[in-house]
Amino acid sequence: MSKDLLVTIDSEGPLPGQLRTGGRPARVELARFAELAERNATSRDYERVILVGDGEALEQHGFAFATAAREGGFTHVRLDTSARRLTQAQQVRAVVMAGVNEFSVGLHGDCAELHDQLSGRPGDFAKVQTCLERLSKHEVRVVVDTIVTTANLAALAQIVELAIAKGASRVALWSYLPAEDTPETRALIVSLDALIPALRPAIARCREAEVEVVVRHVPACLLGDARDILDNTRPDALDGVRPGRPLAQFNCLHEAKCEHAEACLGLHHAYVNAHGWELERLQPTPRVRPWRERDRSVERTTGGAAGPRGHASWLALLGPHAERVAGVSLTRTEARYPMQMPDGTRFVLVLSARDDDARTFIQSASFNLAYTDVEGPAQERAIATFVEPVLRTIAANDDGSLCLDAKA
Numbered sequence: 001m002s003k004d005l006l007v008t009i010d011s012e013g014p015l016p017g018q019l020r021t022g023g024r025p026a027r028v029e030l031a032r033f034a035e036l037a038e039r040n041a042t043s044r045d046y047e048r049v050i051l052v053g054d055g056e057a058l059e060q061h062g063f064a065f066a067t068a069a070r071e072g073g074f075t076h077v078r079l080d081t082s083a084r085r086l087t088q089a090q091q092v093r094a095v096v097m098a099g100v101n102e103f104s105v106g107l108h109g110d111c112a113e114l115h116d117q118l119s120g121r122p123g124d125f126a127k128v129q130t131c132l133e134r135l136s137k138h139e140v141r142v143v144v145d146t147i148v149t150t151a152n153l154a155a156l157a158q159i160v161e162l163a164i165a166k167g168a169s170r171v172a173l174w175s176y177l178p179a180e181d182t183p184e185t186r187a188l189i190v191s192l193d194a195l196i197p198a199l200r201p202a203i204a205r206c207r208e209a210e211v212e213v214v215v216r217h218v219p220a221c222l223l224g225d226a227r228d229i230l231d232n233t234r235p236d237a238l239d240g241v242r243p244g245r246p247l248a249q250f251n252c253l254h255e256a257k258c259e260h261a262e263a264c265l266g267l268h269h270a271y272v273n274a275h276g277w278e279l280e281r282l283q284p285t286p287r288v289r290p291w292r293e294r295d296r297s298v299e300r301t302t303g304g305a306a307g308p309r310g311h312a313s314w315l316a317l318l319g320p321h322a323e324r325v326a327g328v329s330l331t332r333t334e335a336r337y338p339m340q341m342p343d344g345t346r347f348v349l350v351l352s353a354r355d356d357d358a359r360t361f362i363q364s365a366s367f368n369l370a371y372t373d374v375e376g377p378a379q380e381r382a383i384a385t386f387v388e389p390v391l392r393t394i395a396a397n398d399d400g401s402l403c404l405d406a407k408a
């Protein structure tokens with residue numbers, strides 16, 4: 001359980017880490033939040049509440065949410081809204097008086113043209129500047145979120161400089177993770193070979209200026225001595241994850257042998273769709289602790305045909321390839337088949353409920369099919385060649401009679 005709680009007052013503003021508003025409207029009613037806040041005053045389950053909103057509901061109830069948060073014993077009350085709400089000195093003072101002591105502000109360019117294009121809000125850059133100036137007059141914490149894309153990568157140093165100059169308490173550098181994987185959003189995803197060299201001086205500059213800096217959604221193994229600033233924490237959400245908005249999916253094919261896999265998310269699927277699994281670029285740190293497979297129910301057998309009872313229909317999906325798997329394990333959300341290649345490379349073939357937005361090699365009627373947990377010498381292309389006929393057989397055999405629950 002996180003110590004941070006995300007509360008969506010309305011869906012007019014982008015969620016933290018997103019450039020723009022997306023998803024269908026969803027909101028938390030004031031009464032529901034007030035109830036939770038009252039409990040929190042005693043339980044102290046949460047230390048921080050992040051109030052997200054930019055629409056009518058924020059206008060009408062924003063102060064009441066802040067008051068409820070203050071009374072609920074949250075040490076940190078953060079408001080994540082658009083800069084246009086915080087350009088008047090009086091407005092800012094009133095919000096601070098209501099109990100908000102942290103603000104997150106998106107700054108994605110060093111000039112109006114770039115920032116406004118990325119945020120999709122003409123005139124927003126000027127408002128961000130004014131907002132930051134207003135906030136600098138108060139004893140509050142200001143988090144500047146910068147989402148690094150192919151469009152603003154070249155300007156990253158100047159953006160960070162601007163954030164520092166405007167009084168940022170903390171700079172969060174997000175590797176762009178699109179809410180929707182489309183050709184347009186995919187083109188904005190920065191490849192790791194361009195991202196890492198740009199992040200290094202930006203991180204160094206923040207440290208030099210004694211401004212806290214974190215990076216998000218970046219593989220830990222590429223951060224060198226900056227690994228400690230990787231922040232992949234996610235707040236809990238109080239009914240606030242917008243319905244219909246898929247949670248981002250992450251994987252690393254090295255996770256079985258990497259010591260950092262528990263803290264590092266690896267690559268998000270939209271990244272993989274754009275730039276591949278980066279098997280050669282990622283640098284797993286050999287494990288000193290044993291790898292605990294996420295699925296503890298693996299039933300290894302001496303061959304597919306002698307598969308565990310009750311799992312026969314899942315093995316039948318593989319047709320003749322069932323002979324090549326070491327068994328099948330089933331959970332509510334996944335079917336996992338450990339496999340081994342002739343050169344000794346091992347990996348796990350994974351079936352999960354069909355999700356058109358998730359990264360996958362191939363889809364069948366009911367499933368997304370992929371592989372993970374690679375251990376051994378084979379390169380990405382060789383594994384893909386080896387596994388492809390198996391995946392195609394599963395897709396051909398899936399008549400829709402088997403199903404898995406979607407991941408929460």
Ligand code: SF4
Nearest residue numbers: 219221252258264284
């Ligand atoms: S090898 Fe994979 S799990 Fe390990 S640090 Fe790199 S990206 Fe993360």
